[in-house]
Amino acid sequence: MKHRVLIANRGEIALRIMDACEDLGLEYVAVYTRADEESLHVQRARQKYRISDYRDPNEILAVADEAGCTAIHPGYGFLAEDFRFARRVVKRSSPLIFIGPRWEVIRDLGSKLHVKRLARELEIPVVPGTSEPLYNEIEAEARAEALFAWLSENGEEDPRLLIKAAAGGGGMGIEEVRELDEVRPVFRRVRAYAKRLFGDEGVVIEARLRRFQHLEVQLLGTPKGELVHFGTRNCTIQSPGRQKRIELAPGFDPRFKNYTFDAQALEEEIISHSLKLAEAVEYDSVGTWEWLVTPEGKAYLLEVNTRIQVENEVTARIARIRGKEVNLLREQIRVALGEGLGYVQKDITFEGTALELRLVAEDTERGFRPLSGVIERFTFSEAPWLTVRTHVPRDRSYHIPTEYDPNLALAIIWGRDTQEVLARAREFLGSVVIQGRTARGDPLVTNVPYLQEKLAEVYEFRS
Template identity: 35%
Template sequence: MLFDRVLIANRGEIAVRIARTLRALGIEAIAVHTPSDAGARHVGEADAALQVPSYLDVEAIVGAARASGAQAVHPGYGFLAENATFARRCAESGLVFVGPPAAAIEAMGDKIRAKETVSAAGVPVVPGATGPGLEDWRDFPALIKPSAGGGGKGMILVRAAAELPEALASARRTARAAFGDDTLLIERYVESPRHIEIQVLADAHGGVVHLGERECSLQRRHQKIIEEAPSPFLTPETRAAMGAAAVEAARAVGYTGAGTVEFIVDGATGAYHFMEMNTRLQVEHPVTELVTGLDLVELQLRVAAGERLPLAQEDVRLDGHAVEARVYAEDPARGFLPTGGRVLALREPGDPAGQAVVRVDSGLSEGAVVGSEFDPMMAKVIAWAPDRPAAYRTLDRALAATAVLGVVTNVPFLRALTAHPAVAAGELDTGLVERVLPGLLPAVETPDAVTAAAALVFHDQPRGDDPWEVADGWRLGEPAWTTWRLESRDGVHAIQVRGLPQEQAEVLVGEQAVPARIRRDGADLTVTLGGRGERYLCVRDGDTLWLGRDGASWSFTRHHIGDPGDRPGAAAAGDGVVRSPMPGTVLLVKAQQGERVSAGQPLVVVEAMKMEHTVTAPRDGVVTELPVQAGRPVDMDAVLAVVTAEEA
């Protein structure tokens, strides 16, 4: 018998996605949230919610589950999903942990132990070593990995023996700091590797099946970006062999529930080797759901409730092709630094008519604040179609219809990546993104004469009965030009406009006056410059205007810098102004007000998402403003310091 009430020990898009299945099954969904997450979407979509101090607080979450009357806890992924202590505490408290036994989590959580376990079961593994004597390794190139780690943290590629001692020391430092365990292993590095993983399901009655593979080779710094199912590389014979190996790996540790066995596949020979097993639901599970027609969360719940798997291996069928893109709050043009802000307007793509399918797994809602406390992934856009080219075309259209105004995202980068010829041809490996990265980074240029002078300086000039209140620049002879400063991500623009947007206005482009009009329909804005019209999603936040189109977004902050008749040409604002490249916390202040500094000298260190960024002086001069303190939070683009030239 299934549960009546399940607590979701997670947040964001995965909590919303789990709640969707619980609702379909008639099971009450209980959410947990931290104080800062009280208004989050996953809280609003649950049947009840309880506050906890942290999503990592085992005792608080177990206590919340018991207080809510929940019979089971679904951990989602991340946070406590692969925490054996949490799984044990649930069992000790009479709660069903919707996941594998604690012993299986421990067996697969240690990379060294996992390799030994699956190798004994006959699963091929990459040749490697651990323990003392790593300094004597001579099979290069080689990859060093922290045994207790994940997510690519601490992994170092070593090409020659001379690099090995320093690489080992660096990996140990990272592993000790990140995981509290500096045990390492070293493996032969597979050139042109493809990252292919197999989805497995196991029940408590000995039933184990696999649901085919997912290709996860499109990565940056060992972090997946786009995943698809099935892989364009595997033959039916290799798929069957890898699936059987994954099933044996799951059997070797007494696995139950949904899990993923990850393999490194040699792109030249097709040889595959076990890499690790993720003992939880994966971020990319929707592509498997779309090609199999199965709900993995429902199957997790049924297995956790003691039911047998409802299908045998011969019942598994793969239909069509699915591809998923991860939408992150990050700025590719600024080195993929995390971004943040309040979601001012949100458009997520719907399911188009015809044979294609679009699915969005999202934790976003208008008004939500995207901060630096959590992982920057906000949503996933997933497309299914009868074949791979159609699936990618559908994904591109869905990304173009995605708009998150108020937060800079990676959507333009995702569209560029999906359109790359190597991706279209299925010629993938885990190093492809890094090799072609410069050509994928979208320019941060502002379109169309500073987007028709930021929609004629926010198109809100008053129009009353008193002609002296009409801000159209009227004067004898001809309308006057009004000069504004518009700040955007690509710099500061001194622009001139005259006239009213509702009638006939003009923007000065160079020395030429170009007709400009705007027409608003709800949140949609059509900007016409010189006869060419573009449609944008539009929202205003005080003195900042956000515009979105084709998956990209632009923001403009306005400042009036002149009386009618002024001409552009003033010095760009912000010279010497140092701004925070991301929302986060000031870790260190390395300068003092009044100090003479040189261009490039470190001033402030900002930390976000466990990433440190050192902000430096933009020029020689004196620090005339330093309005920050160590330990204090800062918003993206907040002023950290002002460096004034000494002659000024």
């Protein structure tokens, strides 16, 4: 059967799915909204449909039927982790293939609290905190008091807690508190925000780790029960709004940084824990297990992302399957369409260091304010060690739509080691020209200077 894939997403991920489909000889159909008409993903697709909203399942399914698609790739964001959508895709009267995990897995791992409970059952360490959503501020205050006490007893001189929307994600709906008196008002604010954004008032409270590295384990499973990992990546450099800005693979580099713990052993431990949880739920697609690692070498599972991630290519760039380069999107599509992996863990090796830079139209001097406007010029120097993923055209001007994040491009850079990748990242950033104007007519600024500055902090613990 010849498959045709509906790409239910926009921008650079839609373009990468197109690449993977072409690589596999599959036809694809794109969707777009009026705000995205200038995006390269719209220009490139031969068959495309304008829809009202990428988040509307009815739009996606109506187009899939009309265009004769057999499978839907949700990309990341939008409907990617909506288990109801995934269930509907496979359960409807004319079922389609959902390119992602089974809907039950998305449901179970989509809940941070359920992941915590499952992890505790499997003796996987998690950040201390509540394991049920809280709705009552008196109860929240009592839990917060116990957590403050736990932190103090464990030698934390300046204990802090995070109050989070239970259904949140992507760094949204998280606030920090330092005093017990702050808990109730912040709880109320986060609860109202959670209700507004996620439709659920549930709130969780966690101990705030003061210094940590944010590590991710990349896994790939199949419905046939195969399961491999593609190592780790380090996503510690994030904006104050907890949006990732620089990612590296591998997650630790003992040749570049001195650790007070055995980094290789810890990496093996968190990979092993991640595989244990994936096996327990029979994980059957690409997925990311997120971890926080303290300077003392303690690791805590944070959450699981049941989708392809923005930063998957930084992992793919250093991974080899029997010496050949890897495309995780291609692997994800292959296994969803019923193929087996065709390789085992020992066939996967790693080579060098890769680094990803997220180029964003944001004013880092003014609270990382997202900017819209027009990009009139976007250039950079090409290099064999560089891959740039972007939906922004380079031959004409482009209006940044206000409806979506102002991400402009991803630059993935490879080097034989971390020193080389950093030198190349500096060279790339030095060559980037992004010129334009905001909606107010001011010169458009981007986060390029911020990224240049932050390169000095790779593999450091964040405080």
